[in-house]
Amino acid sequence: MSDHDYTPTSKVGKWFNDRLPLLTLANHLTDYPTPKNLNYWWTFGGILTFCLITQIVTGLTLAMHYIAHADMAFESVEHIMRDVNYGWLIRYIHANGASMFFLAVYIHIFRSLFYGSYKSPREIIWIIGIIIYLLMMAAAFMGYVLPWGQMSFWGATVITNLFSAIPLVGEGIVTWLWGGYSVDNPTLTRFFTLHYLIPFLILGLVVLHIWALHVPGNNNPVGIDIKKPSKDTVPFHPYIVIKDGFALLMFMIVFAFFVFYSPNILGHADNYIEANPMVTPAHIVPEWYLLPFYAILRSVPDKLLGVVAMLSAILILAVLPWLDTSKIRSAVFRPLYKQFYWILVADVLILGYMGAMPAEGLYLLIARVATAYYFLHFLVILPVLGFKEKTIPVPLSITESVMGGSPNLATARNKESFEKSK
Amino acid sequence: MSEKKPERRDFLFTASYAVGAVGVGAVVWPLIDQMNPDASVKALASTEVDVSSVKPGNTITVLWRGKPVFIRRRTQEEITEARSVKMEDLIHPEKDEDRAKNPEWLVMLGVCTHLGCVPLNDKGDYDGWFCPCHGSHYDTSGRIRKGPAPLNMEVPKYEFVNANTIKIG
Amino acid sequence: MKNLIKLSYILSFFFLSTASSFSAEKVDYLKTDWSFKGLFGKFDRGSLQRGYQVYTEVCASCHSMKYLSYRNLGEKGGPEFSEAETKAIAASFEVIDGPNADGEMFTRPAKLSDKFVMPYENVKAAQAANGGAYPPDMSVLVKARGGGVDYIYSLLQGYEDAPSGMALDDGVHYNKYMYGNKIKMSAPLSDGLIEYGDGTEATVEQMSKDVTTFLMWAAEPHLEARHQMGFKAILYLIILTVLVYFSMKKIWSRVESEV
Numbered sequence: 001m002s003d004h005d006y007t008p009t010s011k012v013g014k015w016f017n018d019r020l021p022l023l024t025l026a027n028h029l030t031d032y033p034t035p036k037n038l039n040y041w042w043t044f045g046g047i048l049t050f051c052l053i054t055q056i057v058t059g060l061t062l063a064m065h066y067i068a069h070a071d072m073a074f075e076s077v078e079h080i081m082r083d084v085n086y087g088w089l090i091r092y093i094h095a096n097g098a099s100m101f102f103l104a105v106y107i108h109i110f111r112s113l114f115y116g117s118y119k120s121p122r123e124i125i126w127i128i129g130i131i132i133y134l135l136m137m138a139a140a141f142m143g144y145v146l147p148w149g150q151m152s153f154w155g156a157t158v159i160t161n162l163f164s165a166i167p168l169v170g171e172g173i174v175t176w177l178w179g180g181y182s183v184d185n186p187t188l189t190r191f192f193t194l195h196y197l198i199p200f201l202i203l204g205l206v207v208l209h210i211w212a213l214h215v216p217g218n219n220n221p222v223g224i225d226i227k228k229p230s231k232d233t234v235p236f237h238p239y240i241v242i243k244d245g246f247a248l249l250m251f252m253i254v255f256a257f258f259v260f261y262s263p264n265i266l267g268h269a270d271n272y273i274e275a276n277p278m279v280t281p282a283h284i285v286p287e288w289y290l291l292p293f294y295a296i297l298r299s300v301p302d303k304l305l306g307v308v309a310m311l312s313a314i315l316i317l318a319v320l321p322w323l324d325t326s327k328i329r330s331a332v333f334r335p336l337y338k339q340f341y342w343i344l345v346a347d348v349l350i351l352g353y354m355g356a357m358p359a360e361g362l363y364l365l366i367a368r369v370a371t372a373y374y375f376l377h378f379l380v381i382l383p384v385l386g387f388k389e390k391t392i393p394v395p396l397s398i399t400e401s402v403m404g405g406s407p408n409l410a411t412a413r414n415k416e417s418f419e420k421s422k
Numbered sequence: 423m424s425e426k427k428p429e430r431r432d433f434l435f436t437a438s439y440a441v442g443a444v445g446v447g448a449v450v451w452p453l454i455d456q457m458n459p460d461a462s463v464k465a466l467a468s469t470e471v472d473v474s475s476v477k478p479g480n481t482i483t484v485l486w487r488g489k490p491v492f493i494r495r496r497t498q499e500e501i502t503e504a505r506s507v508k509m510e511d512l513i514h515p516e517k518d519e520d521r522a523k524n525p526e527w528l529v530m531l532g533v534c535t536h537l538g539c540v541p542l543n544d545k546g547d548y549d550g551w552f553c554p555c556h557g558s559h560y561d562t563s564g565r566i567r568k569g570p571a572p573l574n575m576e577v578p579k580y581e582f583v584n585a586n587t588i589k590i591g
Numbered sequence: 592m593k594n595l596i597k598l599s600y601i602l603s604f605f606f607l608s609t610a611s612s613f614s615a616e617k618v619d620y621l622k623t624d625w626s627f628k629g630l631f632g633k634f635d636r637g638s639l640q641r642g643y644q645v646y647t648e649v650c651a652s653c654h655s656m657k658y659l660s661y662r663n664l665g666e667k668g669g670p671e672f673s674e675a676e677t678k679a680i681a682a683s684f685e686v687i688d689g690p691n692a693d694g695e696m697f698t699r700p701a702k703l704s705d706k707f708v709m710p711y712e713n714v715k716a717a718q719a720a721n722g723g724a725y726p727p728d729m730s731v732l733v734k735a736r737g738g739g740v741d742y743i744y745s746l747l748q749g750y751e752d753a754p755s756g757m758a759l760d761d762g763v764h765y766n767k768y769m770y771g772n773k774i775k776m777s778a779p780l781s782d783g784l785i786e787y788g789d790g791t792e793a794t795v796e797q798m799s800k801d802v803t804t805f806l807m808w809a810a811e812p813h814l815e816a817r818h819q820m821g822f823k824a825i826l827y828l829i830i831l832t833v834l835v836y837f838s839m840k841k842i843w844s845r846v847e848s849e850v
Contacts, residue, residue, distance in 0.1 A: 036846055061456050078658045078730065081813075083461040086452035088813045089820070234846055242839045249832040256828060260821025261630070264734055272735035272810075273727075282770070434841060438834040445827060465662050465704035475692065 028214070033233035034240045035220035037398045041111040042218070043247030044104050050248055051101040052206065056199050058094040059143075066146065068192035070185040073148035074274040092263040098140050099266045100255050102289035105133060109317075114341055116329030117219040123321040125212040130318045132205050137290065139198040142191040149271030150281050156183045156191070158284060162297075165304040182277060222398055223330025232398040283358070291355030292348050296374070298359040299367040309371065316378050323378055325386025333392040337385055344377050468591035470583065473527070481543050483532060486590045490532035490540055491578065492551075493588065496562065501525045503549065504563035511567075514574045518563040521577050529580050529588060530564045536571035551575070618768060620741035621748060623800055627807060630822055633815050634808055639670035641787050642805025645798050648785050650729065653721060653776075655709040658730035659809055662703040668815040669808055677703060684708045722762045724775035733803070733810040740803050742768065747799040750778040 006027045008014045017023040065084050067076040080087035109129070112118050118126035141159060145152045160177050164170040179186030217228055226232040234240070258266065266288060270281040286294050293310050300306035316323075331338040347370050354367035469486050473493060476482055481494040496504070504518040505525075522528045532540050532551075539555035546552030547568060548561035558569030565574040580590045626635045643664065646656070661684075664670050665677035672680065682700040686708055689696035701708065710726075711717035718725050727735075736742050745768040753765035759773065766774040780795045787793050808814065 057453065061453055064457065065460075075658070079460075079462065082658065082663075083463075085455040085458055085460060087456060087460070088817065089452055090456060092817075238842050239846065242835065242842050246832065246835045246839050249828055249835055253825060253828045253832065256821065256824050260817055260824060263817075269735050269737045269739075272731045434834065434838050438831070438838050441827075441831045441834055445831060448827075461662075461666075462660070462704070465660065467704075468702075472692070 030235065030237040031229075032214060032236040033217065033229035034236050035218055035226055035232060035398060036234045036239070037220055037222065037232075038218065038240070038243075039221055040243075040247055041107065041114075043244045044108040044111065046244035047104045047248050047251050048101070048108060049206065050251075051097060051104055052199065052202060055094060055097050055101060056203070058090050058097065059196075059199065061090050062094055063196065066192075068146070068189050070148060070188050070275070073146060073188060077147045089259070092259045096255065096258045096263060096266060098143065099258070099287070099289065100251070101136065102140070104251070105136065106289070109133070110345060113344070114331045114338075115219055115221060116223055116324070116326075116331070118321050119324065119329050120321065121216045122213075122219060125209060126321060127318055128205055128209045128212060130314070132202055132209065134314065135198050135202050135205070139195055139202070140287065140289070142195040142198075144271075144287060145188065145191045146195065147271060148188065148275045150273045150275055150279075151268045151271040151284070153183060153275035153277065154280055154284050155286060156187060159286075160187075162307050162310075165307040167304070184277075219329060220398060221330060221332060222395060223328065223333070224394055224397070226398060285356050288352065288356070291353075292351035293355075295351040295355035295367045296371045298355070299364065299371045313371075313374060316375070320378065320382075324382045326389065326391075327386075328391045328394060330394075333394050334385075334389055335392065336389045340377065340381055340385065344374075347373050347377070468589055470587055470589045472586055473588055474586035478526075484590070486578065491590055492528070492530055492532040492543075492564070492575075494528045495526055496522075496528055500549070500562040504561060507561065507563075507565075513566050514572065516563075516565060516574055518565075521563050521565075521574070524582065527588070528562075528564060529590065530575045530577045533575065534558055534571055535566065535573040535575065536569070541575070618738065618745075620738055620745040620768065622741065623744060625740060625804070625807075627804070627814055630818065632818055634668070634804060636671055637789060637791075638801045638804045639808055640672065641789065641791060641798075642801035642803070642808075643670050644785065644788065645780075645802040646729070646805055649779055649798075650802065651707075651710060653710055653717070653726040654729045655711070655717075655726075656707045656729045656809060657709055658728075659707045660703070661701055661705055661707070663812060665703070666812070669812060670805070681705065722775060726776070729806055729809065731810045733806045738768075740807050743806060744799050744803045746774075747780055747802070748795055 006024045008017050008023050013023055062080065065076065065080045065087065067073060077091070080091050082088075084090075112126065112129075141155070145156045160174055160183065163173045163177060166173060175181065177187070178184065179190065217226075220226070229235070268285065268287075273281075285291070293313055296313050297306045297310040300309045326334060326337065328334055331341055351367065351370045351374065354363050354370065357363040359367070466487065469484065471482075471484050471493060473482070473495070476493065476495045478495050479497045479500075481492050483490045483492055485491070501518075501522075504522075507518075509515045509517075518525070521530070534541050534553040534555065536553065536556055536558050539553050541551035541553040541558070541560060543551060546559035548559050550562045550564060551560040552558070553560075553569065553571065556570050558571035559567050560571075560575060561567050563574075564577075566572070578590055580588055583589045626633060626638070646654075661677060661681035664672050664680060665674055681703050684701040684705075685698045686701045686705050687696050688699050691697055711720060714725055733739055733743060738745070746766060749766045749768035751765055751767055753759050753772075757765065757772075759765060763773050763775060764777055765772055780798050782794050784798065785793050791797060811817075
């Protein structure tokens with residue numbers, strides 16, 4: 001991890017650092033050479049760290065007041081909203097924070113897809129990222145169950161029933177997950193336990209994610225390997241810190257708007273009705289961030305295959321570094337891939353929209369086409385494109401791409417913003 | 423990287439740090455305050471007790487704000503004993519007249535002022551209460567006379583709503 | 592900066608598309624001016640107090656409000672009845688307390704700390720008394736209905752004769768705004784049904800507005816504090832963002848001079 005030898009100046013510092021090299025670590029983090037042409041899409045890593053910490057801190061405080069019991073959970077949430085000092089604020093930050101977390105993670109993932117950040121030598125970073133994403137979905141789903149409203153209850157019922165699609169042992173697994181013959185108090189308490197645990201697992205994986213990042217260093221909009229440190233890099237502090245900070249503040253303004261002025265718009269009204277095992281709400285929809293996968297699930301007319309399709313849609317991402325055969329990383333120099341990239345973005349947005357619509361008629365048809373295209377993109381288009389595509393010449397260094405007026409839009413834009421800031 | 427003109431960046435950076443620090447403080451406060459008693463706890467401020475069935479020389483214990491409150495109907499001897507103590511003999515001097523406005527009734531938190539145990543009735547060297555945890559002796563007015571406790575047992579705010587009902591809090 | 596504009600486009604597209612997808616079946620609800628909407632939205636105290644009157648005199652005979660306490664009526668940001676008024680309101684209700692020293696339950700006048708008295712002991716009793724339909728608890732009713740305040744406001748005024756050809760069972764009523772148009776609750780309001788303490792004329796429209804305002808407060812008692820804090824928080828964030836933006840430009844200008 002050490003890029004260069006570091007010796008603390010003070011005697012005490014040296015004594016400490018020889019025994020536990022925390023100062024070396026801090027020095028590594030501040031001096032970490034970062035490509036100077038990173039654009040704002042790269043700020044979402046820092047934003048995601050902020051989201052994780054926000055969720056953990058607000059979650060811990062909520063857990064001091066929440067009661068994980070089927071008879072008291074809904075009431076305890078109302079108690080938090082009404083009586084606990086600033087309880088309404090903390091809960092709304094936590095509830096909307098989940099949405100903001102996913103918003104940021106999707107931007108982060110799609111940034112990686114655009115600039116080819118998942119390619120060699122960054123496959124491990126990418127795979128850890130996919131595991132984090134899976135854990136995030138698990139945490140968000142179980143967290144949504146905790147208020148014990150109608151959507152909590154029926155969401156839990158539907159999602160746990162996915163496991164019943166497994167041949168032979170499916171029913172047994174579902175009963176085991178529930179701790180009974182339906183979603184009930186044992187289910188709620190174990191979901192609470194796991195919801196409490198998972199964020200700390202994510203935290204550990206984030207450390208690995210960043211560690212793995214610091215071995216090869218950041219990818220960049222041009223997608224070329226750079227020498228570090230060099231004219232192409234800037235130290236992480238203060239350059240990247242201040243830029244991440246600025247982007248984070250912009251993000252927080254959006255976040256604050258949701259928390260203070262539309263705290264319930266991303267949730268579902270039915271979740272303010274206490275769970276009732278005898279009545280299912282008219283429209284069951286998951287939270288918005290799970291909708292694309294929900295659409296894939298519903299577009300397959302077979303129970304087992306639907307579940308398989310939904311899981312594959314996520315797991316396929318883990319082998320993406322080997323499905324994409326192109327040697328060029330950044331879409332900036334891949335004119336065809338760039339178009340397919342935007343089609344994929346549109347495809348996922350369409351899937352998300354269809355996931356919120358009733359699974360019938362035209363909606364279902366569109367969802368099926370979109371599902372098929374999703375897999376087509378990863379399994380056919382990407383591998384073939386790598387061999388067939390005629391790419392644009394890649395500059396030799398970032399400095400050259402900035403100075404040399406290459407057709408590179410991203411770097412050109414970067415240059416423009418530099419000039420404006422003069 | 424040549425560090426140019428360090429003096430010019432001062433104001434902007436100082437302002438950013440200062441404003442940022444204010445924000446961090448503003449965020450930290452709700453996270454701390456959420457652990458303070460909430461509105462429903464604060465609202466449970468008072469409780470009413472029917473004392474018509476308490477006989478002289480007996481103590482009843484009621485719960486108020488999660489703590490035991492001793493309500494003792496004192497005998498004449500106990501009152502006399504409590505009121506004849508000289509102030510200089512007390513660790514924490516308080517007149518019995520101030521602790522029990524109506525001399526027949528002594529109302530106080532049944533919590534030892536040492537470390538919060540509940541003292542035992544009619545025990546100890548002073549005919550009042552004795553705390554079994556660390557050996558504090560209280561007299562018939564609930565005043566500390568011997569042992570590690572520093573203060574007399576606390577008299578809460580209370581009033582007689584009528585002859586038979588005491589409202590605590 | 593262009594990136595940020597692009598980002599905000601994508602952001603707004605995403606949220607608008609998902610938000611609108613939840614309200615796929617758009618109904619044109621009756622509109623009225625809600626004082627509590629907007630950046631500085633506050634409740635109209637008079638309306639809240641009248642709304643409470645409508646709730647107690649009309650709704651409370653069937654609908655519980657189990658998460659509210661009488662003390663809430665005097666709290667800041669709510670109807671803000673005076674302490675004496677709030678105590679008098681509480682004392683006008685009887686609650687069951689106990690067990691007393693003899694092990695028996697007893698009734699006493701309600702105190703500020705007591706929760707609103709429920710019209711029925713449990714859900715089953717409520718269903719039995721209402722032809723099988725459970726009158727929903729009203730504590731968070733506004734947040735539990737897709738259309739929110741507009742829906743409740745419209746529903747209260749949406750009773751009409753059923754269109755010809757639509758058969759209604761006994762005890763079922765036609766309501767323009769109800770999901771499926773069939774509702775078990777008969778029209779709860781009629782002009783002059785109650786007499787407002789402040790002399791306001793008790794039309795169906797007025798009562799609907801007042802009681803809906805009251806329900807909004809009941810569901811979101813800290814709405815005013817939220818709006819006030821939100822304005823300060825966002826203003827603060829904008830100021831800090833501007834400061835950090837210029838700091839960033841200054842810091843990055845060192846790099847640019849080198850390239």
